[in-house]
Amino acid sequence: GAGVSQSPSNKVTEKGKDVELRCDPISGHTALYWYRQSLGQGLEFLIYFQGNSAPDKSGLPSDRFSAERTGGSVSTLTIQRTQQEDSAVYLCASSAPGQGVYEQYFGPGTRLTVT
Amino acid sequence: AQSVTQLGSHVSVSEGALVLLRCNYSSSVPPYLFWYVQYPNQGLQLLLKYTSAATLVKGINGFEAEFKKSETSFHLTKPSAHMSDAAEYFCAVSDLDTGFQKLVFGTGTRLLVSP
Numbered sequence: 604g605a606g607v608s609q610s611p612s613n614k615v616t617e618k619g620k621d622v623e624l625r626c627d628p629i630s631g632h633t634a635l636y637w638y639r640q641s642l643g644q645g646l647e648f649l650i651y652f653q654g655n656s657a658p659d660k661s662g663l664p665s666d667r668f669s670a671e672r673t674g675g676s677v678s679t680l681t682i683q684r685t686q687q688e689d690s691a692v693y694l695c696a697s698s699a700p701g702q703g704v705y706e707q708y709f710g711p712g713t714r715l716t717v718t
Numbered sequence: 719a720q721s722v723t724q725l726g727s728h729v730s731v732s733e734g735a736l737v738l739l740r741c742n743y744s745s746s747v748p749p750y751l752f753w754y755v756q757y758p759n760q761g762l763q764l765l766l767k768y769t770s771a772a773t774l775v776k777g778i779n780g781f782e783a784e785f786k787k788s789e790t791s792f793h794l795t796k797p798s799a800h801m802s803d804a805a806e807y808f809c810a811v812s813d814l815d816t817g818f819q820k821l822v823f824g825t826g827t828r829l830l831v832s833p
Binding site for chain 1: 764823825
């Protein structure tokens with residue numbers, strides 16, 4: 604079956620511009636996660652959506668970062684006024700709590716480069 | 719809060735040799751533990767998981783890991799390395815303190831396999 608997909612695969616943007624990163628989770632997965640992978644920080648949790656509950660945004664590094672999930676499916680991570688330190692690979696994952704015991708399935712990531 | 723420590727940012731082995739990647743965890747409650755593999759320019763793929771059932775867990779591609787509570791360890795092994803095993807490996811623990819399945823990752827170990 605189809606896995607988690609992310610778009611674009613690569614994004615180059617100028618400092619100060621806004622970017623949107625998209626994630627399509629596995630169909631039927633109610634939980635969706637965003638992580639950031641960067642050289643200096645490793646893999647960091649950003650935000651978590653579970654069904655219709657309020658998302659847990661505790662990992663977002665600043666108020667320039669936001670995310671939404673429409674219709675319990677597709678999610679968009681938005682970074683406003685991008686900075687060079689935002690350059691990283693942004694990974695999305697989904698899971699179906701209650702099945703597979705918290706196993707998360709990851710997409711291929713979006714590589715963001717801020718120039 | 720849960721955490722994991724991976725000893726050795728790089729591990730080099732010869733093809734056919736034993737692979738041993740180390741992971742120690744810190745958790746106030748019985749943890750769920752995972753090993754993920756990341757090939758170049760790809761997302762993370764689950765190798766295996768420990769969910770409080772059998773302490774010896776077998777995964778894909780001939781990998782296995784043993785949960786040792788007394789040593790707070792979950793080391794990953796493979797009897798005979800293949801060139802295709804060259805990748806980065808991440809140990810992760812589920813952060814159950816906050817009531818959901820956020821993964822807390824180690825810093826990763828890059829496995830190099832020489833002919």
